Amino acid sequence: MAARRVLKAVLVDLSGTLHVEDSAVPGSQEALKRLRNAPVAIRFVTNTTKESKRDLLERLKTLEFDIAEDEIFTSLTAARNLLEQKQVRPLLLVDDNALQDFRGIPTNDPNAVVVGLAPEHFNYRMMNKAFRLILDGAPLIAIHKARYYKRKDGLALGPGPFVTGLEYATDTKATVVGKPETTFFLEALSGTGCKPEETVMIGDDCRDDVGGAQNAGMLGILVKTGKYRAADEDKINPAPYLICESFPQAVDHILHHLL
Amino acid sequence: MHQLQAAGRAVRAMAEWAKQLAGIKGVMLDISGVLYDSGGEGGGVPIPGSIEAVEKTRLNCGCYSTHAHVDMSTAFAMIKASGLKLRFCTNETQATRGKFVAKLQRLGFNILVNEVTAPAPAACRILKERNLRPHLLVHDDLVPEFDQLDKANPNCVVIGDAADNFSYKNLNEAFRVLIGLENPILISLGRGRYYKETDGLKLDVGVYMKALEYACDVQAEVVGKPAKMFFQSALAEMEVEPQQAIMIGDDIVNDVGGAQQCGMRALQVRTGKYRPCDEQHPEVKADGYVNNLAEAVDIIVKQLHK
Structure with missing residues (x-):
């Protein structure tokens, strides 16, 4: 590997890395405190389609994590930024909980389509509405393209199949804003003044967290908590920079070897 | 004058394929x-x-x-x-x-x-030949076409232009059947992107075929x-x-x-x-x-x- 500059920023995934559902990963609040004493910028990055920033923050506070709202960067934030940049008015096919992250964005007479995870909106009528807008030139923005996810009652379709269907119908490509897209990682860093080669990403999703970050020029550390399954590390090439049992070990490695 | 020229071109253009x-x-x-x-x-x-x-x-x-x-x-x-x-x-x-x-x-x-x-009569012949028991994601009015087939314990999914039946719930049911099969078979009655109705363009079966293909990592067999x-x-x-x-x-x-x-x-x-x-x-x-x-x-x- 080429000579690296000194580490200046750490990106941390939330679900599966700092906590699994409503329990914190043991020792991670303490580990975060240790990391805060080091001269690095910290950002928390997550692919969320259902939870607004405020929902996330509330849960993290309950779990006694010391995190500020402006340190969190989600796929919803990325979508919002893109809408502002393009100055478009979206038809929002997102969960009602996620709507507050789009507050203030005009949605009258829409000329863009944003697709998140919104089973209640994925009916034929709404899909047709989205389709006609895209056919008329509205950009299609996908929060992410997950194929399916696990629900209490079994597997359920994610946003990916619906995005893929709309892409096929209109012969266009969606702009995907969440992990593992490079732009997501770069945007998460904006405001820190740090470069990708000065950054390490810690997460439990080998493809979306580690692979995505490494493609953006960062180091990636895979933790074996959350959705991690044996041999996940074989899913990407080049392999993860490092594999750790959990978040506290990843922090220890950073403090001892990367600063 | 311009109109005449345009008409002339149209006739010549018509003639091109008509000659064949x-x-x-x-x-x-x-x-x-x-x-x-x-x-x-x-x-x-x-x-x-x-x-x-x-x-x-x-x-x-x-x-x-x-x-x-x-x-x-x-x-x-x-x-x-x-x-x-x-x-x-x-x-x-x-x-x-x-x-x-x-x-x-x-x-x-x-x-x-x-x-x-x-497509539906053609699909029925194929299903019979291959001993397939379909889970149907089709329009209510198409269901009778499959009356003669055994549909218990399905071992394939047949998708047609289901229109309003393309709800999240119905698509999810078809998805679960497919993802639960060792050898998932998806039969699609056409692969059209959209069609025109009197009140505008509507999504066709191909869109939902693509959605299921992506979700389950399978390739549909198209009949139609x-x-x-x-x-x-x-x-x-x-x-x-x-x-x-x-x-x-x-x-x-x-x-x-x-x-x-x-x-x-x-x-x-x-x-x-x-x-x-x-x-x-x-x-x-x-x-x-x-x-x-x-x-x-x-x-x-x-x-x-x-």
């Missing part, structure tokens, strides 16, 4: 977007001139008089016995073939059930246009060779591209789902473009009488 008509023995017609636009209260509206165009095609066979009420079965026998064969090839899956044809008859079209090649097998079975019914047949449709990929892949000639009509950009399609070039079915039939009939 020698040897044509059969005409294959798409239905939705060519004969009529579907949707609305009466189930659709005929495209101007298309009822007469179908009649004209039949007349050209010297088959029978269109005066008043010709007995349908006699008419059919006469067409069969005539030179120019007529067949309808549709991807319609919102109703059984019988109900669909009855609707067209109500709209004024002279058309018979056994002149129509449609543009599948070669489907055109071949329609040609077999007509008893003509591909190079003796001309397809007329509004879908540049599924009608025109599919028919050409099969060795037929194909015209695109500027009705139904037609969009001007179709004429610059990167992969498919129709043998000719016509304003509507009436114009196509006019030219074909004139040319064959020369």
Whole structure:
């Protein structure tokens, strides 16, 4: 590997890395405190389609994590930024909980389509509405393209199949804003003044967290908590920079070897 | 002056494909977007001139008089016995073939059930041959077409143009059947992107086929246009060779591209789902473009009488 500059920023995934559902990963609040004493910028990055920033923050506070709202960067934030940049008015096919992250964005007479995870909106009528807008030139923005996810009652379709269907119908490509897209990682860093080669990403999703970050020029550390399954590390090439049992070990490695 | 020049160009352009008509023995017609636009209260509206165009095609066979009420079965026998064969090839899956044809008859079209090649009857044959028990994600009105099949403990999914039945819940059920199969089989009745109804463009089965393909990492088997097998079975019914047949449709990929892949000639009509950009399609070039079915039939009939 080429000579690296000194580490200046750490990106941390939330679900599966700092906590699994409503329990914190043991020792991670303490580990975060240790990391805060080091001269690095910290950002928390997550692919969320259902939870607004405020929902996330509330849960993290309950779990006694010391995190500020402006340190969190989600796929919803990325979508919002893109809408502002393009100055478009979206038809929002997102969960009602996620709507507050789009507050203030005009949605009258829409000329863009944003697709998140919104089973209640994925009916034929709404899909047709989205389709006609895209056919008329509205950009299609996908929060992410997950194929399916696990629900209490079994597997359920994610946003990916619906995005893929709309892409096929209109012969266009969606702009995907969440992990593992490079732009997501770069945007998460904006405001820190740090470069990708000065950054390490810690997460439990080998493809979306580690692979995505490494493609953006960062180091990636895979933790074996959350959705991690044996041999996940074989899913990407080049392999993860490092594999750790959990978040506290990843922090220890950073403090001892990367600063 | 400009108008005259434009008209002149149009005639010359028409002549180009019309010159190639020698040897044509059969005409294959798409239905939705060519004969009529579907949707609305009466189930659709005929495209101007298309009822007469179908009649004209039949007349050209010297088959029978269109005066008043010709007995349908006699008419059919006469067409069969005539030179120019007529067949309808549709991807319609919102109703059984019988109900669909009855609707067209109500709209004024002279058309018979056994002149129509449609995906659901074709899929039924395949399911029977391969001992497949389908989970159906189709329009309620299509379900009777599958009455004869065992549907318990499904080992494949059949997807059609389910329209309002394309809810998240229904799609999720089909997804769960597929993802639970060791060897997931997805059979799609067509792969169209969208079609036109009286109140606008609507998503077609292909969109949901793609969604399930992506979710389960499978490749669907398509029964219907543009599948070669489907055109071949329609040609077999007509008893003509591909190079003796001309397809007329509004879908540049599924009608025109599919028919050409099969060795037929194909015209695109500027009705139904037609969009001007179709004429610059990167992969498919129709043998000719016509304003509507009436114009196509006019030219074909004139040319064959020369």
